[in-house]
Amino acid sequence: MGGSVPVHAPNGHPAVSGGKTGVLLVNLGTPDGTDYASMRRYLSEFLSDRRVIELNPLLWQPILQGPILTFRPSKSGAAYKKIWMEDGSPLLVYTRAQAKKLAERIGSEQLLVDFAMNYGNPSIASKVDRLVREGCTRIMVLALYPQYSATTTASVYDRTFDALKKLRWQPALRTADAFHDHPAYIKALASSIKDHLDGLDFTPDRVLMSYHGIPKSYFDKGDPYHCHCQKTTRLVAEALGWEDGFAMTTFQSRFGPQAWLQPYTDKTLEALPEEGVKKLVVVSPAFISDCLETLEEIAMEGRDQFMEAGGTHYSVVPCLNDSERAIDLLETLVKQQLAGWIDQA
């Protein structure tokens, strides 16, 4: 068995491996392809998660498996086609690159670094399995969402615990804090925005910080996501010395008929030019990697909305992706979470 360490076991005792630590980076997930079947499989898994849709499944599943999964896969597939990369979905490409580069930085015989997707492939269960097989008796999971939400962060950890439920010999498990206000995250985000602004041939009237939304009812029930988003915006504005009001916080990607967190990004983009904001820079601080929501919704649809409403300049700051900044950030977060497990932490 790979990664076995010698143990004094009686004859015939199965091989025992152990003593290693695993780090698992987990992002949301993405379809395997842009075709109808792949899209349907992915959306069905995602939208069946009760952390994401809290409606009673007896009510929700007929709606999901009927009208939604009849029409949405083609619509979403067409959007994914516009941003698909040679090696697959951008979210997969960047998350894989982050894990590889982090492994090159901090990985060793004793410290394995890998990645998984909460929905789709590679699954959390398959990677927990791999790490345990390779001898990890401790696993630290980092959900790659700066701002905590039950819909995302808690779902990743739930599904990790679900994978452990099936093991006779479970590894010790650590989950990580949200990092919306972590100095290393604010530094990475602020410096990437500063570099972007320095490279522009115009000075923006405002910077729009657009976060993925959640239903307002989840916030009313106590999800801290909204507060985490507001704090990220405030800390970035302070780090860059911006005047009050220069950075705005909005929420994108509404799904379904209920109210979501406001102000909405699309409505804001359509309203700003009339208020005299014609030059705009947009940042997506809820995503550490570019994905459908940043590359299509913000960089394509958002641009059209803003320019058609009378905007003159529109520029989007790329996510941290697999830049040195991103790997520095991940290294800091992971080493902090590993304290006591790994000496270098």
Ligand SMILES: C=CC1=C(C)c2cc3[nH]c(cc4nc(cc5[nH]c(cc1n2)c(C)c5CCC(=O)O)C(CCC(=O)O)=C4C)c(C)c3C=C
């Ligand atoms: C009720 C539905 C949804 C909630 C709640 C939600 C929360 C949420 N999502 C992200 C991050 C991402 N979402 C992405 C895509 C996406 N999100 C929803 C729905 C909800 N998200 C759907 C249906 C989709 C699929 C695309 C589509 O059909 O429009 C992605 C992109 C994935 C990719 O492959 O590129 C990300 C990332 C956060 C951070 C969040 C709550 C805080």
Ligand SMILES: [Fe+2]
């Ligand atoms: Fe989403």
Ligand SMILES: [Fe+2]
């Ligand atoms: Fe979207």
